[in-house]
Amino acid sequence: MKSFLLGAGASMDAGLPGSFGLTRAVADFIDGPTSWRHDVGQLLHAVVGAMVQHDTGRGGSAFDGVDVERVFAAVKALKDRDSIDLSAFVERWNRNLDAPSAQVSFPSFWAKNFRKAMFDSWDHKLESEFESGVRAIAEATSGELFGRLESRMLDALIHILRADENRVHYLDPMIHSEPLAGIATLNYDLAVEKACINAGLTVDTGLDRWRGGYEWEWASPRADVRLLKLHGSLDYVLGHKGEDGSRIPGDHLSNFGEDRKGQLVGGSPAMVFGQGSKLRSDGPFLAMLVEFDRLLAETEWLTIVGYSFRDDHINAALTRWLNSDRVQRISIIDPSIGNWIAGDDRTPDYWHNIQRASRPPQKYDRGVWTPVQADLIAATATEGLARLHGS
Known part of the structure; x- marks a missing residue:
């Protein structure tokens, strides 16, 4: 599977x-x-x-x-x-x-204009310049x-968010799982990459091959683990670059490593951060979401670890997968599952869709929808991954 x-x-x-x-x-x-x-x-x-x-x-x-x-x-x-x-x-x-802020100041040339207005024969000129200075401070x-x-x-x-390479072994069952179509993460850290290095496995994110379109390219020959970082990565910087022969400068990704000490080098962190909509039109994020859908389309068994089901664009992709003929099994690992099943106030709305998908078969006008096998594991990632994919 x-x-x-x-x-x-x-x-x-x-x-x-x-x-x-x-x-x-x-x-x-x-x-x-x-x-x-x-x-x-x-x-x-x-x-x-x-x-x-x-x-x-x-x-x-x-x-x-x-x-x-x-x-x-x-x-x-x-x-x-x-x-x-x-x-x-x-x-x-x-x-x-x-x-x-402490750096509020009068507008440029205000002092020069104010001095000039002091010698103007029209009183309203002095009054006007004085008001403009006060307004600049008051409305700052x-x-x-x-x-x-x-x-x-x-x-x-x-x-x-710098993961200790000595504390990422809990990911071993996941990266050794076979056959593995890939791993998608919403985290920005390099925990998966470091776990693969520790295990002697090659990992490919595809980020350094992105050229600005919707196509997502993977290394050839194929790496041991394909990793899709849907919300970006802390070691990447997104900027603009005009390639030779290009008509319009487009988004460009650069990898400055984990120890770049915040140097943005003419760009911004390639990360989608903050509550609300996390679907960005710039950068590689739409392209990764398209690839996420494609990888799900060839997946029979999906394991979800520590996801709160509060990102609408991710939930939409999960819905498309759950309604496909390919789906057979979904496993969810989260310490909060017990509270969700009990109907806690913080239960995500999408959780009810997961429960519905795993109900007994029901007959509809279009036929009978078979239930999805669901493993609901109220445990940490370490315990849950070992139980599902460990030896």
Whole structure:
């Protein structure tokens, strides 16, 4: 039976923090001794504090923590808040977030124009120049500061999400599983790559062969493990490059290694991060999603590890696969499964689709849909992978 694996939160077994622990880790990194700007750190604490206050006002606990992707999504929205349509309906933003950054200054040439206006015979000229200077300070927004915080948070992620090569052996059952169509991961770390190196296996992500279209090329001869990093990788930078003979400069991926120390080199991290829609039109992400569908189309047995079922574009691909004639078996490994089965408030909506797919046969107008064999394993990635694919 040809198998495929989708992994997400399994990196916690490699000693990496989860989404809630990452919030504290990112804040500690920004506040640390290597930080040369304290204003972005203060702003991050203000954002997290406002979100905790909002959650407690809706009946939540102050000690539940805040998902780092939710924080990042808020920072991105606040950075652009003056340009989003919602601003027309918001009379006043949180005053702690409206404070201007320490670098606010008068507009260029304002001093020269103000001095000139002092000697003008028309009083309204002096008044106009004075008002323009006051308005520039009074209306200064923290958009630039939020932009620096966004960049700093990504820099922190690159440093924090470095998997220890000595703690990735829990992935051995997965990478040795045969016949394996491939592995897709939503994580940015290099845990799978390091596990393959430790095991003496070759791994191919296809990222360095991407040329800007929807085609996804794999190495030839085929590597031992095909790895599809659907949300990008922390060691890749996405920029623009005009190749010789190309009409329009297009997206270009560069690999600067895990120790690039946040150097973006004229680009941005090739990662899809933050809550909400994670379907990006730039970069290789649409091409990878097309390849994800293609690999699923030849898969009979899908193993899902640590995925919260909250990414709409991934759920849509799973739906297409579950409704195909190829599907036979789906295995889900997650410590929260017991709570989901019990109907916990945090149960993802898509979980009900998984349960429906594994029900006894039901007859429809188009015929009889056979149930999918479902393994629901409430365990960590280490325990669940060993049980399913281990010796």
